[in-house]
Amino acid sequence: MKKLDVTTRDYKSGFRAKVIRRPLFAQKFMGIIVDFGGSDPQKLCGGAHFLEHKLFTKKSGDISQRFEEIGASTNAFTTYNETMFYASFTEHWRQVLPLIFELVGTTYFTKNNVTKESKIIAQELAMYQDDPNWQVNYELMQMMFPKTSLAEDLTGTKSSLKKMTPEILQEIYDNNYVSCRMEFVACGGFSENQTKEILREVGKLESKYLISKKVTPKKLSIVNSQKQHNKIIASDLITSRVGIGIKLPDFKKVGLRNSTAQSIFEMMLQAKLGVTSPWFEKMQKQGILNSPMELQVSYTTAGNFATIIGASSKPDLFLKNIKSQLLEVPVTEEAFVFQKKEALAQTIREFDDLSTIAIEEAEYGLENDSFNSASQAIQSLSFNEFYTAVENILDKSDIFTTTLKGKEEAN
Template sequence: MNKVHYETLNETVYTEILENGLQVVLIPKNKYSKTYGIFTTNFGSIDNQFVPINDDKEIKIPDGIAHFLEHKLFEGEEHDAFEDFAKFGASANAFTSFTRTSYLFSATDHIKENTESLLDFVQDPHFTPEGTEKEKGIIAQEIRMYEDNPGWQLFYGLLRNLYPDHPLSVDIAGTVDSIQEISPELLQICYDTFYHPSNMNLLMIGNFVPDEMMDIIKRNQAGKTFLPVKPIKRTLPPIPVQDIIPYKETEMDVQRPKVMLGVKGLETEVTGNQAEKYKICGSLLLEMLFGRSSTHFIELYDSGLIDDSFGYSFNLDRSFNFMAIESDTEEPRSLEEKLKRILLDWETDDNLTEEKFVLLKKSMIGEQLQAFNSLEYIANHYSALLFSGAELFEVVGLIEETSLEDIRKFAEGYLKAQSMSTYVILQKGAKRQ
């Protein structure tokens, strides 16, 4: 095993790539009673066009299949994975994002048994026509539920504006129509291609001895066979700025109109620690312009253009990144114009001062250090960053080395009028012409 000790954070990380290609990361935290394991594949909802591992021709799969596959893996041939974890006192869960799917458990004892359960149920798929049809009804109900959620619709409305004709604009669960096209055969193709150990990582964090844990994992994997390793060829549509839809609105049963303004990042090749630095710059820029201590927030709030629902985020993942700013408001058009003007006039903005930058940077470092007290936070973020080559425990150092000049350079390349779009949800009966 490779061992790296982060002196400042007092964290030690053990890593090894097994013979089958599985990347294993062990982070012992012996002062904790809980252990958390997360098994992740580099396969998410946007990966709907690829060359299967046992073929040479590209296929396009139905939207929502990554999420569908996540649901199906919990159903074994003779038992349910949740029952296995419950038997050993563990809680289990899973989630699918745009770019990955993760399966996880947390427990205070029977760590060996729970680790083996995690590996075994993910690596023992069972797809039947009957089970697949049953799952379609369950997921269709889930999709319909989110169709009535204004916040969900606001977010995906913005993504449809920023990324039209791109899988990013489709709900991670797919659509009611798209999941009807899913078959056991398609599930197996996706599983064989993306659930190969070489496209996955396993991270364990908590109360265990690293050598003993690695032995458990190695023995488990040695007893299984997999298809020969083959590089995965994925295809994603281009995301040119010309495709952006500047504005769209819809109507729903809401108490007040909702506005979300987005800025599409056109630099999509940033990876590793460079991507984390990019994210730090985007997040700090938003905090300087719109944080609770900024003059813009105070002005917007005092004028009634925004309320306590106001929020913002910088979102970055494999092959895409964007800013999103949202709020409920009685004056959608006025708020949109104000937000755009603030973003486009960044160069002369009084909030971008060295003094304020230093304070916000210290605050970001403090929040990051506090987050390191959570096993769940470390596990989820560390496993996600592994696919891009970034190191979670190096993020604090990246924040420290970031300068105000870095923020200004980022703003200069990012904040362009042609990269912006707005999605608005109006109250029913209030749609403008």
């Protein structure tokens, strides 16, 4: 299997930089990932996402325009675990590099621009809340992780958005945007000399722009779930929407890295419930399942979980069948081999997508892992190791369900 050509440098502040060399690629990518996301403790929920939006605002205006002037496009995203800022371009990397650090390393929060942003994000949140899948996921998270950041949307709540101030935003920034919780990544057709130059410049820029101080390492916090495990809510939907939440254990306690456990559980879900599984075909023929389901597996500092969300006109039968398939029907060795081949094919496809490969390498870096080692861990996995891992995870898991009853069922 091909491996990424990665040069890594660690700086005294705890900051880390990686350059992924992909010869013959004209496209280039640079970004900074911050080990701070929506599930992490913060003064107001939604703070991580709010920061992502507001860091583009500088005293001179929107910094995105300065990227555009040199032919680069810039963007950012917030997940449960991290926030990432990045730029894609073909030329002028020496101009893009300091702009990335200025984007992440300087703030300009005012009462006016924070209030304006609060209203914009509130509209964004309102759109999400109209989505039945969002509603199902929200109820599952409320049961699995009550009174945590996971129990609310990444964007926050109406209340938290109204309470946001420049002072609170700056406090959240100062506590989390520190050198030892950040990593730079570049990917593209850089030469060996350019790689050395990038790493030298990164050392100067991180010293100039970033806060260097010691912070407490992030760790998994165990939260007690609600006693209620099943929820049924009447809705105006024509077809019921059904969600299954699986509260997963601390993966380290079953002897697995987070990335390996996530991949193994995703493979299991695809093998048992995915569109290529015999079970999925059977559910469609019986009219129990209308379309492919959303399958997600996540690990966060607030807890690990998987969610399964689908539409069904027979929600009770759907839940009965899916629980049986999950807990009673083992994955065959044939299905396991197929999933490994799918994982390898996905890895090969990602090699030609610079943005994807760079973002994944940065995300793995926050776990002191790498794209190469994570891929190798799955490709070297035996069926017995896979089977044992799935059994150990499921044995320590807890299942929750939410059903938005369609009109015919509600009546």
